[in-house]
Amino acid sequence: MPRKFLKRFMPDIHKLNRYGVLKPFGTLAHDPNLWHLNRRSAAGAFAVGIFFAFMPMPFQMVAAAAFAILFRVNLPLSVALVWISNPITMPPMLYGSYRVGAFLLNQPSEPFLFELSWAWFQASISSIVPALLLGCIVVGSVFSGASYLAVRKIWRQAVQSAWDERIKLRRQRLRELKAEFKQRRQNLRDEAD
Template identity: 85%
Template structure:
């Protein structure tokens, strides 16, 4: 079942409290529903986490945590999924977002060399950044929506297959009991 798989990797709220990770959110982060794992909270957490993974902004995890608290979905899962965007995956995600944004804005996508400097950012503010931000917003929304639907579907199928297995085992037990009962010799008692 997806719950067992996900719970294996979830952090404990008490350990996070010891480290002070949840201090910025105060008592809001102690709502038990934010730590509960069910189909709705897991699917929402996937949508929030993957959406913010596409956002080119500092403190993505803080933003994902704030939105998870606001919409009351699983907090640790939302924050963990932001790490889909890491130093290895971020360049292709940003480039793909830029290409999608340029297509939607009907701009030719220009080749550019990224530099981590204020001068590059100011020079590309009018040409690259609008397409990049639009593409990030579109792809983040699309990926978040797809992940929401996929998690709900996978969770539902896992629950359905567990129920089907229970029913199959119950029928098998009843069939064995019936066979045992029919094999026992019947005796009549005269009293």
């Protein structure tokens, strides 16, 4: 079941409180619904976490936590999913988002070299940043929605599979009990004769 798989990776709220990780959110982060894991909260956490993974902004985890609290979805899962964007995956994610944004704005995608400097930012703010931001929002929304639907479908299939297995085991047990009852009845008849 998905719950058992995801629970293995979830942090303990008491440990997080001890280290003061949740202090910026005050009492809002202590809502029990933010820590429960069910189909709705897991799917919502995937949607929030993956959306913010595509956003080119500092403190993505804080934004994901704030929106997890706002939408009352699983907080640790939404924050953990932000790490899909890491130093290895971020360049292709941003470049792909930029290409989508340039396509939507109907402008040619320009080759550029990224520099972590104020001068580069000022020079590219009018040409690259609008396409990048639009692309990140569109691509993040598409992947966020797709992950929401996929998690709900996978969770439902896992629950349905578990129910089917229970029904199969119950039917098998019922057949065994009927066969045992039939055998006992036959033994009683044989003893009576």
